[in-house]
Amino acid sequence: MNLPASPAEEAVSAELAEVRPALGSAYASALDGARAAVLTRLWRALAVEPLPWVERRERGPGGLSLTLAGGRRLEGPLPDPYATDPYVREVLLDGTAYRQAARLVAALGVPHGDAFAAELDDSTASLALSRAGQPPAGEAAADSVWEWEQRVVDGHPYHPNCRSRPGFSVAEQLAYAPEHRPLVELGLVSVPAGECLVTGAWPDELRDGGRLLLPVHPWQAEHVLKQTGRGAAGVLRPGFAAHPLMSLRTLAPAAGGAHVKTALSTRLTSSVRDISEYSVETAAAVSGFAQALSERLDGRLHITRTLGAATAHSPDLAAVLREPPEVYADAAAGERVVPVAALGGAAFTRSPAWRAEFSRLALSVCLRVLDLGVALEAHGQNLLVVLSATGAPLRLVYRDLADIRISPGRLVRHGLPVPALSGRLVTDDVTLLRRKLFGSLLTGALGASAGSAAAFGEALAEAAALPATADTEALLTAPLPTKALTLMRLSPGIPGDQWAELDNPLTGTTGRGRRAG
Structure with missing residues (x-):
């Protein structure tokens, strides 16, 4: 089904014809897949985030139905909040099918929706451009960290604005x-x-x-x-x-x-x-x-x-x-460092045994650090894994300390020195500490690496064998926090993070969306 191009899609096509005409055909071919990828991310948000104009959500054998303020009705497939493959091709709004996220948001007519719709349009067009510029399959294996990172084509695994780059022309995207x-x-x-x-x-x-x-x-x-x-x-x-x-x-x-x-x-x-x-x-x-x-x-x-x-x-x-993270790998032994966000493109990560081994490593280390007093923002960009020559996960590397959270109370409890710091990095609030780690590592890095709720549940089960702590108990039994990324974009007057809660695949504990500063 051929859809009319959106304003951003048309603009990228026109500029591409001037600056890189050889990519024009590949860009046009990539549009349908990019639309589905962004729509899938948006449907996740509509299904799980505490959006104030969503009054009721009902699951049925045919999918999920949302009743909106004013009685309007949204219908789509049953959502998988950990899915990374685009599975949403269209969403029905009062019976009318929408296959482009920007046009759906514009039709919803929600507060601040026009600006968000423009961002979604830009994200879709930019994602198609990113996919169009990829080399043929089967190129040589990546060695350095930067080569692995440049293979992350689709951007954020769950944010509808995964490739939104306002202010960047097509020429600048290609150049930078x-x-x-x-x-x-x-x-x-x-x-x-x-x-x-x-x-x-x-x-x-x-x-x-x-x-x-x-x-x-x-x-x-x-x-x-x-x-x-x-x-x-x-x-x-x-x-x-x-x-x-x-x-x-x-x-x-x-x-x-x-x-x-x-x-x-x-x-x-x-x-x-x-x-x-x-x-x-x-x-x-x-x-x-x-x-x-x-x-x-x-x-x-x-x-x-x-x-x-x-x-x-x-x-x-x-x-x-x-x-650079490479200093923590033994190149002579064939070790290499790979960002977790790049793991989805590696064949060895499809093995359940490999995912279990990696999950044990990531969960045991990051939960231990949290217990000691530091919540890492361990999403797929900040968290890297050192792999052996055969691809086995050996140890972790973490980078970018600008947004961790430090708990003086926990540090003192373990006899560790408290750094002379103040400001946003420092908190003893248990909820904030767990959100920082769980929202990045669990519903971010591990969820995206697993690619589905079922596979994520298997990965999360590795925590059951870890030493019992209050944090581990919360991970195993409570709903899991995730940033309400779409709500945040639709709430420009509310500073800070806002959160939703996802069902815990281990227990079936039901998540419920809520706002948080």
Whole structure:
């Protein structure tokens, strides 16, 4: 069935005809699959999130029916909140079929829906572009982390805005997005050292006398810094070539060395990707604390060190230098480090035995860290696994400490030193700590790796053999938290995360959506 192209789909097609006409046919062929992928993610949200205009949900043998405020009716297949394969091809709204997420949201007419519909349209078109640019199947196996990361084509496994990149032209996506495998030339902005906040060790090669050279993403230089004069010609110096990683704004220098996290002041998926002064201010202390904590894990968890962080007292002009995950793999023994988000494309992960072994490792390590006093944001981008030459999961690597949560009370209980930190990283709230870990590791990384509720239930069952703690008991018996990503996009006036609860596949415990700040 041929559907009329949406505005974003038409715009991408038109620009592609000018900048990369050879991709035009592949892009057109990819549209139907991209529409189903985004619609599947949206249907998950409609089925499980506490959306205020959904009054009732009813399951039947033919699928799920939603009664909306005002008596309207939505109908679609029975949802699987852990499914990663697109299984939703159409949804009925009062009997009318919709196969494009943006048009469905526009037809719903909900508050803030027009802006969200535009994002969904952009996400769908961008996802089709991402899929169109992929090499033929059967290319050589990936070796480095950046090669694995560039194989994550579809973005966030559950967010309808999985590929939303407002402000990026087609040419810029092809030039900067990791799935298109470009080499990006970072620039350097020279700033007097006295005008910067620096923590950790800023390297000599990024200094020029009394000035710091801050790495800058070319999109940021063109669209943000040029407005202030800092990205103008003569101020922005040539820098170095780097491979973009999964997050797009973090890159691995082609010459090797520290990974570079840059500011990128646009909304990608859900968040604006700048670097706050708080993150720079706390970077060294958090990194040192995390390194000491990892020593309690018997070598099963390595945490990449933050080597240096600097900001010109602006979230738009800052950078973080981070240890590359490869340093924790023995290349001579054939070991390699793979982000969990990239595991879905590897053949060995289809084995139930492999998934069980990996789940045991991830659950035992991350729950132990939580018990000690730290909730990791262990989603598929931050959490990596070291694999043996035969593909066996050996140990974990965690990166990006900017959004973990630290519990002073738990640390004291285990006789661990409490870091001299304050602000959003620090909390003893049990609910917040569990949401941080469970919402990223369980209903994020492990759920997406499993790809279905049935397979996720098998993975989650590995926790039953772990030492009994209150956190493990909650994991095994209570509904599981997941971020209400669509509700958050439809609630621009409510800051912070909002949450839904998913059925626990181990117990059948029924989840119920709820708001949370």
